[in-house]
Amino acid sequence: MAMPKEASGEVSGHNPRLCEVDSASRFPSLSALSEQPRIVDHLVRSGCLVRNKQAVLARASLSNLFSHQLWSYDMWRGRMARVAELADAHVADDWLSAAFCDMIAEWQAQLQSLTFSFARVTARLLMVTVELLRRALKLELPDVPFDDEVLEHLAPVDTEAVGALQAWLPFLISHGVAFDEESAGEVFRRLAERLRSLARPEDARPSSPQPRQPEIQEETEKESVQIPGLEEWLETLALSAYLPKTRAWCSKVGASTLQQVMEKWEDLAAELPLKDLQKRRMGKACRPSAAGDDRTIADLIARASAEGRLFGPEDDPYILLEQLGKGAQGTVNRCWRPKHRGEEFAVKRIALQKQFRLQRDADRTKERLKAEANILFSLRHAHIVPGSWHIGRVDFDTRTQGQTPWCTHE
Incomplete structure (x- = not known):
């Protein structure tokens, strides 16, 4: 790298005062730099040096910039970017470039090692979090399967953070665990409590025999x-x-x-x-x-x-x-009757409200529905479930929406 013309005659890279290096920081001493105003100005503009109020040069951030402290990952990246910026600024001669190159090489090696370690720790942490979440789901929702992709998506979510429920809400509803936000919130609170319980050191590394552990294992495996x-x-x-x-x-x-x-x-x-x-x-x-x-x-x-x-x-x-299923004409749901002690039924829900509102003659529409239901009830076929049919009220009040047409097959 070429020296400034003002300094090239006397200090062509061999001036012992200019090349004097502080043993602690491996950078030229301030007294030597003070004789080279052009280099000093460039260093000041680049942020390497600052002038105090008495116009006395003071070492700025170089010693801190290259100090061997344990910074966070983002701080390390910021300092590495600053080193690269200073190296490209052409602020000094060969002696300063060499110092920068040595320091850059050292810090690049440290940053690469730190980046690799950080990635390894992050991957390991995600793996542990996924397994912890998988165990909590098996204990709280043993009959609901969650695939690995969903677990990896939900594992980083902090259950204590505001808005954590919103991240879980679509998955709880789509997996049939909850019907709305209120029921999903109840399931989410139980799951968060289970995660906190499993994350406690006494639960993660039990120091004494746990008589209930076989019971928990038996529950999750069944x-x-x-x-x-x-x-x-x-x-x-x-x-x-x-x-x-x-x-x-x-x-x-x-x-x-x-x-x-x-x-x-x-x-x-x-x-x-x-x-x-x-x-x-x-x-x-x-x-x-x-x-x-x-x-x-x-x-x-x-x-x-x-x-x-x-x-x-x-x-x-x-x-x-x-x-249970959905088609072009409606949806099929599971249902039960409390007085029948849990007997299970299936119901097909068809949106008839729009038909009643659009029809001028609502009574005629109701009669047609009754006729269609009676024809269906009279059919006997291998693909039609036999049984008794019951027709309920089919009058629909568009003002109160209090009367819902229904019929059942048992």
Whole structure:
């Protein structure tokens, strides 16, 4: 690199004062640099040196710039970028360029090593977080499969951060775990608590034998069954936290309906196990023809009605559950009837509101629907499920939207 013409005659790179290097910082001493105003001005403009109020040169950020401190990854990258900028500024002669090149080479090696270590730690942390999330989901939602891609997407989400629920919301609804934001929030809170529990050191590295560990492992390995109305029933008893264990117990004993669960409630209470007050509450709800049983059913019906999941006859309505399929004419959902102790049904939902609003003669449309239903009920074919059909009210009030047309096949 060529020297400035003003300095080339006397200091052509061999001036001992100019080449005097401070042993601590490996950079030219201030006294030598002060004799080269052109180099000094360039260093000041480049940010290497600053002048104080007394116009005395003072070393600026070079010593700090190259100090061997443990910075964060972003700070290391920032300093490396600054070194590269200074190296390209052509601010000094061969002696200064050599110093920069040596320091750049050293820092590039350190930055490369740090970048590799950072990437390794990040990958390892993601792997551990994914496994922790997978375990929490198996304990809280044992019957809901989440693939690896979804887990890797959700693992970095901080469950304590604002807006974490919004990141989980579409996945909880699409996997059939929740119906709306409120129910998704409840599931998310349980899952976040489970993650905090698993992340505790005493849970991660137990120092003493844990008698409940085989039980947890047994629950996660068993295939849980979906029992219509089970979740709602436990919620009315304030026992929602026992839903995963209850499903595992149902798989073990072969219970497939809510009626079978309620008939064996004492065995279930002992398996969970429930506290005395919880056991009495469950026993009261499972007594046949008891007033408590009627109140439980009334609570289920009231909640389903408030959520818009109720249809059918008023004395024995249906409660709408998760969606099973969807077509051009409507959707098919699973449903159950509280008074039938968890018997399972399927319902096809067809949007008729628009048809009633657009038709000038609503009565004629209703009669046509009745005729079509009667024809369908009279058919006998291998691809048509046999059984008894029931036609409900088909009058639809466009003002109140309180009357919903329905028919059932059992």
